[in-house]
Amino acid sequence: MAQSTLSAAMSAGPWTKVRPAISPWILQALERMEFAQMTPVQAAAIPLFLTHKDVVAEAVTGSGKTLAFVIPILEMLQRRETPLKKSELGAVVICPTRELAEQIATVFSSFLEAQPAEEGATSTPNRGVQLCVGGTNVTPADDDRVFREQGPDILVGTPGRMEELLKKPGVRTAELDVLVMDEADRLLDLGFAAPIRAVLGFLPKQRRTGLFSATMTEALTELVRVGLRNPVRIVVKVEAKRGSIANDIRMPATLQNFYHVARPENKFAQLLRILQHEASDAPRKSIVYFATCAQVNYFFALLARESKAGRWTQGLQFFSLHGKQSTKRRTSTFHAFTHTGSAQNTALDSDIAGAANACTSVLLCTDVAARGLDLPDVDLVVQYDPPSDPKVFSHRCGRTARAGRTGRAIVMLHAGREENYVEFLHVKQLPLQRYPYLLQNDLCARSVPGDEPALDDLARALEKALHTLIRQDRALYEFGMRAFVSWAKAYSKHEVSYIFRLAELRLDHVACEFALLNLPLMPEVARWRESNKEQASLFVDAMPDLHTFAYADKQREKQRLASLERKDERPAPAPKPQREAWSEQKRRKEVRDLRREKKERKRDWQAQQPPPPPASDEDDWGAEERAAKKLKQGKLDSASFDAAFFDSL
Structure with missing residues (x-):
């Protein structure tokens, strides 16, 4: 495989330098989108595609990979000698998530809107792009109907739904020019290997293929050997010099990467301080990553309730996004966060917590928003929970410092064993700087760097304030218990298990971090209690009375009371018959054995008797x-x- 390694400079020259030359209408569209210069991955990939080469591009996040395949696809389709028929496909783009597919389809549409009706005698106007994803109200039958009616030249979608459409008899792929798999390693990680192979089976072998990703895995290398013919590999990386040694860093050059260390009981307070401190100079957009969907639900609900008072979350507006939300809610949240502060913000009120005039918009999410998505103007990324898969670390950080913008990323670690994660990332060519512990007189005041105190009084005050909120609503209590359990299970399955060991953590202090009223009943907690009986604790296990603990939602509380009433009216179950004592069972067995023995002796005696005398009259x-x-x-x-x-x- 040929290989081309490019420097870290974000500018690789004007678009007019590309050979073969790009069409004028595409150059005009790029100028209107304010993309004046190419990035290295674009400068390398576009000419290769246009000269009929297969491409494997591995580039840092935010390096412009989407335009690196959108532009050559449009060029190749319009340069066809014979136009595609209505039932024929010209290009297929496969993505791992609905959001990424929608984003790529939007980019195609932006270019196609600028396409002139007649570009020249040899050009072929493109009939458009069709989005093909699951999890929506659009069924596979609807996809087939839209394809037959509109006859798009480009298909963008997720593997499963793509397979459903390509196997329809009316979809012809014999004339297909190019296949692109974006975030290709993620496609394989999510278990899409089978539908991807099925899709490849529908496509002609005489095609151009492009694989784009920020990281390269063994499975992806295997796919390269199977599905590509003598591809050219493009690697875009950042080069940092220390002394006379050059190190390859797989991060954007404009990204500042930090790690923050705090004891578990102070971690959540530090999160709010970091968000406020980073927004003290200018309004910002921030993303906070959690390990599980239950954590996102819990902390969003908790902060939504606290934001009504506004003391501890002043200036912050929160959004929530995770994979278990409905498609409608995920779409509305994504749109609302993207257009924060604009007239286009039409998100549902239940998806947003905080003041409408807040200076910082904060998206609480899981790794569903870690890869591929272009969230504009994100200045700060906070990894509240380090990712279970180390490869995801760089993808999370890559949501900021995109396309030459500056950005900051912070990973939050518990004091102790987790601090070894910094050295682990350094070995992975991801160097981090220390982010200071923040101190202040009040959480809504300006924070100042300092050393972590032995007892952070304001963190304890925040915990007590959250306890007060939780006691007012049983739903928050239940959210918290689910969040803790899901976090403990995810933590115990961390791939870097020699660093992230649940047995090494003070679970009582983690309970303070979650603002729990009591620890849940689970094996991990039971083992921890058994091995830490003598340790003094900040945590006070205050189990609420679940019989009287009410929901704040009146309808839900009404259902709970009705359930309790039915339970009280239900007759007590009949007592189960007690089993006989072992001694009585033994006596009965002895009686049965004695009877059996008597019958056997009687049969033996009868067999020994002489035959009866002759019959009488x-x-x-x-x-x-x-x-x-x-x-x-x-x-x-x-x-x-x-x-x-x-x-x-």
Whole structure:
């Protein structure tokens, strides 16, 4: 495989330098989108595609990979000698998530809107792009109907739904020019290997193929060997010099990467301080990553309730996004966060927590928003929970410092063993700087760097304030218990298990971090209690009375009370019959054995008795009576009866 390694400079020259040259209408569209210069990955990939090469591009996040395949696809389709028929496909783009597919389809549409009706005698106007994803109200039958009616040249979608459409008899792929797999390693990580192979089976082998990703895995290398013909590999990386040694860093050059260390009981307070401190100079957009969907639900609900008071979250506006939300809610949240502060913000009120005039918009999310998505103007990324898969670390950080913008990323670690994660990332060519512990007189005041105190009074005050909110709504209590359990299970399955060991953490202090009223009943907690009986703790296990603990939602509380009433009216279940004592069971068995023994002795005695004497006359009368009955029933004939019982004359 050929290989081309490019420097870190974000500018690789004007678009007019590309050879073969790009069409004028595409250059005009790029100028309107304010993309004046190419990035290195674009400068390398576009000419290769246009000269009929297969491409494997590995580039840092935010390096412009989307335009690196969108532009050559449009160019190749319009340069076809024979136009595509309505039932024929020209290009297929496969993505791992709905959001990424929608984003790429939007980019295609932006270019196609600028496409002139007639570009020239040899050009072929593109008929458009079709989005093909699951998890929406659009069914596979709807996809087939849209394809037959509109006949798009470009198909963008997720693997499963793409397979459903390509196997329809009316979809012809023999004339397909190019296949692109974006975030290709993620496609394989999510278990899409089978549908991807099925899609490849529908496509012609004489095609151009492009794989784009920020990281390269062994599975992706195997896919390269199977699906590409003599591809050219493009690697875009950042080069940092220390002394005379050059190190390859897989991060954008404009990204500042930090790590923050705090004891578990102070971690959540530090999160709010970091968000406020980073926004003290200018309004910002921030993303906070959690390990599980339950954590996102819990902390969003908690902060939504606290934001009504506004003391601890002043100036912050929160959004939530995770993979278990409905498609409608995910779409509305994504749109609302993207257009924060603009007139286009039409998100549902339930998806947003905080003041509308807040200076910082904060998206609480899981790794569903970690890869591929272009979230504009994100200045800060906070990894509240380090990712289970180390490869995801750089993808999370890559949501900021995109396309040459500056950005900051912070990973939050518990004091102790987790601090070894910094050295682990350094070995992975991801160097981090220390972010200071923040101190202040009040959480809504300006924070100042300092050392972590032995007892952070304001963190304890925040915890007590959150306890007060939780006691007012049983739903928050239940969210918190689910969040803690899901976090503990995810933490125990961390791939870097020699660093992230649940047994090494003070679970009582982590309970303070979650603002729990009591620790849940689970094996991990039971083992921790058994091994830490003598340790003093900040945590006070205050189990609420679940019989009287009410929901703030009136309808839900009404249902809970009705359930309790039905339970009280239900007759008590009949007591289960008690099993006999072991001694009584043993006595019964001895009686059965004794009876069996007596029967066996009787059979033995009867077998030893002499045969009975010859039958007497009385016995003959009984035999004659029995024979007479058989004669009457027709079972014995008269001749036989007479021969047996009468003398012949």
